[in-house]
Amino acid sequence: MKTALALFVFLLGVPLGAQTFEVGLFAGQQKYPTADFPGRGPAPGSRETLDNKTVYAARFGYSVADLGPVSFQFTAGFQPESTSAVHSTSTTSTWDFKEHHWSAGAMVNLKALVALGAGFEFRSERLSGNEIGRSSSTTYNRVWARLNAGYAIPSPVVKPFFGVEVAFPLKTMSGPPGSYTTPTDELKMLAPKNQFGVYAGIRF
Numbered sequence: 001m002k003t004a005l006a007l008f009v010f011l012l013g014v015p016l017g018a019q020t021f022e023v024g025l026f027a028g029q030q031k032y033p034t035a036d037f038p039g040r041g042p043a044p045g046s047r048e049t050l051d052n053k054t055v056y057a058a059r060f061g062y063s064v065a066d067l068g069p070v071s072f073q074f075t076a077g078f079q080p081e082s083t084s085a086v087h088s089t090s091t092t093s094t095w096d097f098k099e100h101h102w103s104a105g106a107m108v109n110l111k112a113l114v115a116l117g118a119g120f121e122f123r124s125e126r127l128s129g130n131e132i133g134r135s136s137s138t139t140y141n142r143v144w145a146r147l148n149a150g151y152a153i154p155s156p157v158v159k160p161f162f163g164v165e166v167a168f169p170l171k172t173m174s175g176p177p178g179s180y181t182t183p184t185d186e187l188k189m190l191a192p193k194n195q196f197g198v199y200a201g202i203r204f
Helices: 002-018 184-189
Strands: 020-029 035-038 045-050 053-067 070-088 092-109 117-127 136-152 158-168 194-203
Touching: 020 070, 020 158, 035 184, 053 194, 070 117, 092 136, 117 158, 117 184, 136 184, 136 194
Parallel strands: none
Antiparallel strands: 020 053, 020 194, 035 045, 045 070, 053 070, 070 092, 092 117, 117 136, 136 158, 158 194
16 A cells, blocks of 8 residues: 555656646648559549648647656647648649648657757548549548757746757558559548658747
8 A cells, every 4th residue: 555655646746846838839841742543534543742831730748757867748739720732643633632630649858958859649630632522531540750959048937949840650551553442541641741840839
């Protein structure tokens, strides 16, 4: 009983001891893969590409432990819907690909003059499209890796920070033409392949 009580007090005290919250905004480029599909339009095959898109995401972080120069942080985020035009080699028309997501993850941060961070987050991505008048949508659950480097301005209470960040999924849907035929699988083949941009906010 004493051991269990001591463990409970420790688990309760770790987050209270860290006492570091973070609110930030990511802004950057979201890039998409090129996908090959058979039998699209009048041509026997089609290669589809998407325009890179500037996206924004709100982030929240909570440091649960500080061990010397290293801190451990839980994160959550939301990226509003973005729309990118899809171009096909089999037709001159374009169609809209839409994506938004929410996320939850964890980061390890090395505190230094230029702080470095690395972690993973689960993203539930909502994908939709209106190709050739046919609307379809699906949810794509993937784990993404996040890497960042930044600088926090020293202050006694609120610490503004800014930096750069890159993120990429650990899973993608790809394969030889004809491997995927359903509309939802086609949307997943066009899902974002990476993000790169700036991240800024405050810690308190």
